[in-house]
Amino acid sequence: MQRILIVITLTLLFNVSCSLFNKNKGKDKKKKFEPVKIEKIVQQGQFNKLWTQKFDGGKKSYGYKLVPFIDNKSVYVASLKGEVTKLNTETGEVSWSVDLNTELSAGPGVGSEILLVGTPEGEVIALDKENGNQLWSEKLSSEILSPPVIDNQMAIVRAQDGRVYALNAGDGKREWLFDTNIPNLTLRGNSQPVVRAGRIYIGFDNGKVAAIKQESGDVIWLQNVVDSKGKTELARIVDIDGDMALIATDLYLSSAVGKTIAVATESGRVMWSKDKGSAAGVTASRSKLFIIDNESNVRALNRSDGTEEWKTTAYKNRLLTKPVFYLGDVIVGDLEGYIHVLDGEDGSTIARTRMGKLAFYTQPVGSGSILIAYNKDGTLTAFEYSR
16 A cells, blocks of 8 residues: 555656656747846937837737828828828828728838728729829738838739739739749738839848849849758748848848848849848948847948948847848837937947837838837827937
8 A cells, every 4th residue: 555655646746746847848938038127227318209109019010110290291001991191290190091992911111102002902093183082992812911012113012922013003914924843832911112213122041142134024033042951841941021122233131030231233143152141121221231130139240341340139039120220320129119329330238118019010201300100009100209
């Protein structure tokens, strides 16, 4: 009887120990990905909130890019639930607002006469930018997750399935189509096409970048700039989902696989590649590139060769937005609606404020000294910062 009790006791102790071990292991794993707590700082300079507007928001927006578009003295914004609004950039006064009665996932893209928004069902909707009247709509092959680009009366629209459409801005009719194969497993999201001097530069989920003639859709070059050498499908994710930066004849991009790359636009040749990258994209200044790596560490790289100049780990796992270069400093938003200002020379945090309660759809967008932040709870805020 005593032996039986000893065995039962040992068995119970073993089970309890295993249970505690598994719980602790789970806690350790969870803790590994927990956002760090914000440390107190000595606030330098001040924020000036110019105005705030509230739109419908929601958490169902992963991969969506509802990016406010500043066009001189006007700012255009689209909401998750289908509202498109034109406001005065300086005062926030509403010029017009229309409800499209459909969920929106990308936009607006704004041209000289029209603006475009995209939906998760692959529909592109064109509105008159002066009054918001709907002009046309066109159904594409899959959901739209990056804002369309309008240039020279042509709308360039990227679909999630890897297809790129050129639509006539006047009536939405297709001018040409570019298609490329993408992997079965990719991240949800797309980079916005870059249009410059009759060329379109696009990064894809298969690690390739294309330069395309805007007028005809003919391929100038198509280069595999990020290799997918992983042993599993998950390890081979090389999406170029973040926005690229084009400076003179140099194209800078960052990939989910953790690489930042400089590409010569004339040939597609890789000039340098560094094992530091992000799905969020690249921001360029005159001499530096700024990226958020996959752990939300902020890094500054030298533009000429990609060497790292500084790194800050103060916001690990806080799901930072792509950086904004602002009057010599760097601005990022985080998952709780905080805006952080980092010194552009060393990455130290010099100021902070909170706007809204949720993360941001995208990094703040700017015009002159004015920045506009758009939270996923629907809060739109125009602000300035000065040291």
